[in-house]
Amino acid sequence: MKTTTLARTGLMLGAALGVLVTAGAASACTTKIGAVLPTSVDWGKPIAATAQFAVDQVNEAGGVNGCQIEMVLRDTQVDPKVGVDAAKALVDLDGVRVLLGAVSSGVSMPILTSVTLPAGVMQMSCCSSSTAFTQLAAEGKTEGLWFRTFATSGVQAAMGAKVAADRGYKSVAIFYKNDDWGQDIGKLVAADLEALGIEVTGSVALNDGQPSYRAEVTEALQGQPEAIYLALYPKEGIAAVREWLSLGGTQNMIVANSLKSDEFAENVGLQFLGNTLGTDTASPRAESADAFVTRYTERFESAPTGPGLANSYDATMIALLAMQAAGEGASGAEIAAQVGRVTNPEGTPISADGAGFAAAVEVLSSGGDVFYQGATGNVQFDENGDVSAPAVIWSFTEEGITEQEYISLDEVNAFMASLK
Structure with missing residues (x-):
């Protein structure tokens, strides 16, 4: 399968950063979530734009608990110190209870240990793969606040x-x-x-x-x-x-x-x-993954070929679903506790788009669980917040x-x- 270049994709997606679509019914309230992603590097811009794409779809569907979502984005520069400072600002100044990111494990780990864990904020990473997180979770030190949609x-x-x-x-x-x-x-x-x-x-x-x-x-x-x-x-x-x-x-x-x-x-x-060959995790050859490619291509006029794009979309959607399930004003820990409820194989299957989110709102409001069918397939987390992938x-x-x-x-x- 031939793909388009990341440079062209990055330019097109860069224009989408920070855009908040508010089509549909207007909302009197806004809820902020944080994102710490490396927008100063070519492959980081599309990751951030994909997260915003998911936010836009949810807002078009009516938002989370009736409020529009504002994704406050800060650049990590793939630098641990910069990333920690960015995360602190989002938690301390913007009051976010959900943080998306980071990309590098070397940035995500200090954010987790020095920012989100002490503040009780749920952290959902699209693109951190170190097995050190698995060990930390297995020792009970992540307090159930850590998840990632990227395989180890x-x-x-x-x-x-x-x-x-x-x-x-x-x-x-x-x-x-x-x-x-x-x-x-x-x-x-x-x-x-x-x-x-x-x-x-x-x-x-x-x-x-x-x-x-x-x-x-x-x-x-x-x-x-x-x-x-x-x-x-x-x-x-x-x-x-x-x-x-x-x-x-x-x-x-x-x-x-x-x-x-x-x-x-x-x-x-x-x-x-x-003579160079690369490796990457992949979305399964599944209907939900194909549907994401179609929607993404329609939005950005380019296929999602860069690293972490499908993972970024799923991380954002699952975090927003968990916020919906936890209810208005929920703490980071209360939101994290609902992740299993929105990725439950026994729950009602929902698609990864605005229509799927709207359907999830109905199911969750009646006390049911949903099974998110995502860009990376049927996402399921183990007890350490990890996923597997092709x-x-x-x-x-x-x-x-x-x-x-x-x-x-x-x-x-x-x-x-x-x-x-």
Whole structure:
């Protein structure tokens, strides 16, 4: 399935940021929710615009508990300190009880531990995958306030190892960003590669903002790997890959979804990315996921091809459904307690759009539960606020980012089980 470029999508979606559609019956009240998302990077703008798209649909359907929703958006710049400051402002100044975000686990974790947990605010992330959240929840330290619609790093790590095995690579060096997310996925992919009998010649951490990564690249080159695995964001990814190629490193590359970016492809050069394959979680091949693609394309005149878009939509819709179920004036904890009620497999199925939200209002008001059929399928959270997901393998082409292989949820789970 060929896709359009993220750059064009980002420009079109950027215009949608901050737009609050108030078609339909006017409301005398407004309820604020917070969003901390990286709108200063090319792939972050569409994620934020997709969250606003969900808010707009709910407002068109009459809002939450009769009030229009205002999504107050602040930029994290994919920086933990900036993200924490943004979240504090939303909680302390705007009084939000629901916070959407963040994208990077390295930003979401300090927001969770230093802002939302102390304030009793529910946090719903579209795009944080570190297994550190699972551990924290399993220890009872998230107090039921944490959810994410993106599968853990374990899925991407396993798929990265699968790509290496399918390509016949015997040795791989790993570059990972030196933050919570990078450390987590770097450790996981190393274990998965070794479980498949593939030698890990080196595992090298990259710190953000360095003027050069020559020392780190030289270290990794010493192991003479057949391929490299990259768990980096575009800024350091571009710099590291340029150094790698200039010093004669292999063009056999496997990349995490954080590099699913036109910025990365354009600054490295497509001529050097012919042997690059990426991994990402995916929406299931389900009617609800197809319906989201159709509605999204109608809204933005471009398919939802960037990372985290379907996840952002579902995170927003589920949070708003939980607010509706909790009732007007509910606390963050009371809202979080209703997530299971709006994602209940025994409940009434509802579609992921304004009509579905309106239907949910009727069911919930009569004391029933609903089962949200989302952009990422029939969303269900486990006791730690985690979800499972299928996966895709993708590549960079002249036409944009192109899907090469779809791996169903059953296939993902079976492959991950085999690694153990």
